[in-house]
Amino acid sequence: MIGYYVHHVGSGHLHRATALARVLDEPVTGLSSLPRPAAWAGDWVELERDDLTAETAGDTADGFLHWAPYGDPGLRRRMAAIAAWIGDADPALLVSDVSVEVALLARLHGVPVISVVLPGDRTDRAHQLGYAASRELVSFWPARAEGMVTGVGDRLHPLGGLSRFPLTEAPRRPSARRRVVVLNGRGGGGPTDAQLDEARRQTPAWEWEILGGSDGPWLADPFPSICDADVVLTHAGQNAIAEVAAARRPAVVVPADRPHDEQRTTAAVLAATHWPAVVEPVFPDTGWAERLDRAAALDGGAWAAWCDGRAAERFAEVVDRVVRELAAR
Structure with a gap:
């Protein structure tokens, strides 16, 4: 025992x-x-x-x-x-x-x-x-x-x-519009509704799905949505990063404030060691179309070294x- x-x-x-x-x-x-x-x-x-x-x-x-x-x-x-x-x-x-x-x-x-x-x-x-x-x-x-x-x-x-979920190497299902999925954590500190609205306004060619936080549902199984994303916008919590890695999806990572600089340390390592993530220290006000394009061009398969199951x-x-x-x- x-x-x-x-x-x-x-x-x-x-x-x-x-x-x-x-x-x-x-x-x-x-x-x-x-x-x-x-x-x-x-x-x-x-x-x-x-x-x-x-x-x-x-x-x-x-x-x-x-x-x-x-x-x-x-x-x-x-x-x-x-x-x-x-x-x-x-x-x-x-x-x-x-x-x-x-x-x-x-x-x-x-x-x-x-x-x-x-x-x-x-x-x-x-x-x-x-x-x-x-x-x-x-x-x-x-x-x-x-x-x-x-x-x-x-x-x-x-x-x-x-990750809670099995690894996937499957390509994203073809769609007329590219998709970004937003993962908000239970610990709070994610982007505000106004910040997400502005990011969506700047990216009319993208379809947005928001999970968690005040503006989206909390799904027991968010993995199908993650796997169906061209880019995942996420905080830098360990569970979120592991699930993005298991889905082999490129990410935009914006750390939330946590004690002992927990998420900011993770974000700094992701930025410094060439994982398939665009890392921003705070939620940006501008440049979202270019940022999502840059993230989508990254090879999500490189997450295999982070999460091998x-x-x-x-x-x-x-x-x-x-x-x-x-x-x-």
Whole structure:
């Protein structure tokens, strides 16, 4: 039995947990403030939220903690629930995706931890403490995408992009008009309706489909739309980039603001290492016709080095190895 802590903000954490549970021989228990997903086959411990009462982290123990506000009832009960689950389940390992505090809690119970590392500047004391307490560190970008994170060193196992969807090499279906699909993330910070309206006004030869955000539907399966696009306009979240890569579609990437410069770091690496993406630091006001033409001319097949469809299996190999090593002791 292993546990998988799933952070409730964004969708990538849950996608990674689901992918691992699907290929791992060990049973996986999810621990999260998210409700149990319909497709989750194992046990699920729904935790109370720890961000409904406290407005700030308060005292962070001189920067060694990210979020442990004094007196928060949700925090106290969620940590107690995780501790109780550890006591009852006797897990072989816990994956933290991601929380320094949960990683430390598990480690202080004598449970080995594998921490998922996100892009960006992770040199702060809290991340460094969490990484030091972790048996292994994994990330979901390819090894050749250098510069995705600072503060980790050579302990990191880059596993490659992990998409929910199978790879496709199929060409886009012929159409009278070229199509751009906009992927808006759950975390917010995407283009405004007015910005998208102006981009559409500048590109009358293009058909636009907007997914997510305030102006479009949230699809459980956006992959057919992505695969049918000539260009995907997306933020720089790990899940979005992995799914664009799995569809082998060229992209225009505009990073959203996230803590630790997570998306801006990813966007900078995409721009510097010649992936099939036109990268803009902020959403441009002008030049959309030329920009989409430039992106459409890129070879989406070059995404194969980012996402080869084997990241979940490599994740499972790391987990299996740690479990075997500790069992042999």
